[in-house]
Amino acid sequence: MWTYINPVRLISAEDYVQEIERINKDSFPAKTLIFCYKWFTSDASIGKLRSFLPDCRIYDDIEENPSLSSLQKAVLVNVEYQPDHIIAIGGGSVIDTAKVVRIALYRNSRNVLDLFPPAKKVRNKPYFTAVPTTHGTGSEVTMWATVWDNENRKKYSLSDPENYPDTAIYDVALLQSLPLSVAIISTLDALSHAFEALWNKNDNPVSDSYAYKAIELIFYNLAGLHENTDIGIREKLLLASMYAGLAFSNTRTAAAHSISYPLSMLYNIPHGIACSITLYPLLRINQVRIPGKIAQVLQLTKMKSIAAFWEKINHMVSDKMPFQLQEYGIREADLNRLAELSFTRERMDNNIVELDKDDVLRILKAVY
Numbered sequence: 596m597w598t599y600i601n602p603v604r605l606i607s608a609e610d611y612v613q614e615i616e617r618i619n620k621d622s623f624p625a626k627t628l629i630f631c632y633k634w635f636t637s638d639a640s641i642g643k644l645r646s647f648l649p650d651c652r653i654y655d656d657i658e659e660n661p662s663l664s665s666l667q668k669a670v671l672v673n674v675e676y677q678p679d680h681i682i683a684i685g686g687g688s689v690i691d692t693a694k695v696v697r698i699a700l701y702r703n704s705r706n707v708l709d710l711f712p713p714a715k716k717v718r719n720k721p722y723f724t725a726v727p728t729t730h731g732t733g734s735e736v737t738m739w740a741t742v743w744d745n746e747n748r749k750k751y752s753l754s755d756p757e758n759y760p761d762t763a764i765y766d767v768a769l770l771q772s773l774p775l776s777v778a779i780i781s782t783l784d785a786l787s788h789a790f791e792a793l794w795n796k797n798d799n800p801v802s803d804s805y806a807y808k809a810i811e812l813i814f815y816n817l818a819g820l821h822e823n824t825d826i827g828i829r830e831k832l833l834l835a836s837m838y839a840g841l842a843f844s845n846t847r848t849a850a851a852h853s854i855s856y857p858l859s860m861l862y863n864i865p866h867g868i869a870c871s872i873t874l875y876p877l878l879r880i881n882q883v884r885i886p887g888k889i890a891q892v893l894q895l896t897k898m899k900s901i902a903a904f905w906e907k908i909n910h911m912v913s914d915k916m917p918f919q920l921q922e923y924g925i926r927e928a929d930l931n932r933l934a935e936l937s938f939t940r941e942r943m944d945n946n947i948v949e950l951d952k953d954d955v956l957r958i959l960k961a962v963y
């Protein structure tokens with residue numbers, strides 16, 4: 596038996612500003628709080644938003660992989676404003692920062708650390724619109740935000756069923772100038788979300804169907820990414836990211852993400868690389884428990900074996916970016932310690948095959 600829930604309204608738009616104008620007309624918000632990167636504040640669309648939003652504030656002090664301290668600052672700066680509508684325009688770090696501020700607002704709390712234990716909302720929730728500007732995070736369709744505790748070298752997930760965005764707007768024009776490296780890293784993150792949903796203890800037929808769709812779209816469009824990528828390719832990869840997000844929104848991630856956190860925390864390996872670099876050894880380990888799903892992936896991608904499948908992916912990536920651990924400054928002697936740090940609760944335990952430290956060490960050696 597299974598349940599699949601995802602309450603986010605999905606909109607594909609030619610102009611995200613027009614959709615926000617529509618939402619605005621329906622709900623008459625008095626105050627709007629926009630989260631975006633600093634560089635995006637000069638985008639023409641921000642001027643258009645300001646023209647019809649009566650009382651609008653912009654928060655642009657966004658940290659990449661937001662730390663506890665940057666999120667705490669975001670909460671304290673914005674908690675008095677009490678917006679009716681929160682709009683997050685950006686990648687996962689922007690959307691996750693907005694999520695943390697929103698949860699602090701509806702729980703009436705000023706301390707980020709107080710938000711981790713589950714609690715009821717005590718105030719009305721601001722309406723929440725998420726507009727992704729990358730094709731990887733899936734944060735626009737999930738209920739959690741990733742929080743990095745740099746001091747203690749840990750990564751947390753702040754999760755609350757109340758904290759799904761109300762609406763996600765997909766506007767491919769926002770992705771037109773995405774740098775090639777960001778585009779590849781984002782796509783690999785989405786690919787990892789899709790596989791992690793398939794080899795997950797919380798899987799269900801709905802999440803599986805979204806995961807297949809994401810893998811198929813990525814397989815046929817990843818090679819099309821280059822400096823001046825065709826908008827049609829970006830559109831397909833944005834869809835893939837959405838499908839992967841819908842898949843793992845109900846399963847959460849598993850071993851590949853669990854192993855990725857120390858790689859990102861200690862060696863600054865970009866998230867999408869860190870969480871996809873181990874996919875092939877994990878495919879080899881997990882396939883014995885999900886043979887039907889692997890057959891489906893091979894059929895969709897017209898590949899004869901997972902080795903052939905991965906060779907194609909690896910070729911498409913390593914042509915453009917480093918895709919082995921030693922290329923990111925990791926020494927072989929560090930792998931043992933990395934294997935010890937790879938066990939994040941509620942991530943590693945979701946993996947369909949139980950893994951121990953020696954298994955993870957073998958996985959890391961395989962991609963060294």
Ligand SMILES: [Fe+2]
Nearest residue numbers: 784788866870
């Ligand atoms: Fe991810």
